[in-house]
Amino acid sequence: MLASIHRTLDRFVLAITIPLTVAMLGCVVWQVVARYALNVSTSATDEIARFAFIWVSLLGSAYVLGKRGHIAITGLVDLLPARPRGGVEIAIAALVALFTVTILCGGGWLLVDKARTLGQVTPALQLPMWMVYAVIPLSGVLTLIYMVIALLESLREGPGVTSHAVSLD
Numbered sequence: 001m002l003a004s005i006h007r008t009l010d011r012f013v014l015a016i017t018i019p020l021t022v023a024m025l026g027c028v029v030w031q032v033v034a035r036y037a038l039n040v041s042t043s044a045t046d047e048i049a050r051f052a053f054i055w056v057s058l059l060g061s062a063y064v065l066g067k068r069g070h071i072a073i074t075g076l077v078d079l080l081p082a083r084p085r086g087g088v089e090i091a092i093a094a095l096v097a098l099f100t101v102t103i104l105c106g107g108g109w110l111l112v113d114k115a116r117t118l119g120q121v122t123p124a125l126q127l128p129m130w131m132v133y134a135v136i137p138l139s140g141v142l143t144l145i146y147m148v149i150a151l152l153e154s155l156r157e158g159p160g161v162t163s164h165a166v167s168l169d
Contacts, residue, residue, distance in 0.1 A: 002149060002152060002156075005149065006066065009066065009145060009146065009149075010063065010066065013059050013060075013063045013066075014063070016059055017055070017060055017063070020052040020055050020056050021052070023048060023049075024048070024049050027046070027048045027049035027052070028049050030042070030045050031045050031046060031049070043123070043124040044124045044125055046124070047122055047125050048125070051127075051132050054132065054135060055135045058135045058136065058138075058139035059135065059139055061139065062139045062146055063142075063146075065146045065150070066142075066146035066149065066150065068150060077089075086155075089151075089154055090151065093147055093150070093151045093154075096143070097144060097147055100140050101140070101144065104139060104140025104143060105141060105144070107136070108139075108140055112133045112136070112137060113130075115128070115129040115130040116130040
């Protein structure tokens with residue numbers, strides 16, 4: 001069941017990030033061609049590329065956490081016996097969860113609410129800024145879910161499991 005939730009979450013994140021990455025790439029290529037070949041600058045594609053990059057980065061970081069692919073220096077932790085190593089993994093998960101709840105979920109929601117209340121819009125596209133900021137609490141929720149899944153898998157498999165790959169088949 002845990003693997004099924006993990007796969008579903010992965011599919012959800014990839015369904016958002018892959019099209020955004022393609023759109024970002026298209027916008028950046030267009031900007032280069034337009035600027036150097038046509039001698040024009042387009043602010044709309046600049047804004048799309050910038051906002052797509054923000055969304056892809058934040059959602060991608062949650063996804064990578066779910067794959068246990070973040071950079072980690074584990075030299076000292078690897079020297080520990082299994083039981084203390086498990087305690088360190090739980091402490092790390094708790095710190096990540098604390099950061100996620102406080103900064104991403106809490107602070108992100110405050111930012112979304114403030115932008116919505118003030119009616120801020122983007123300069124070129126006139127999109128509500130709260131839509132751009134909404135990825136912050138969304139990535140926070142996804143990070144929390146991925147962290148809980150990783151912690152449950154770690155407890156089930158035993159401490160020291162540092163890499164995890166889930167097939168999207």
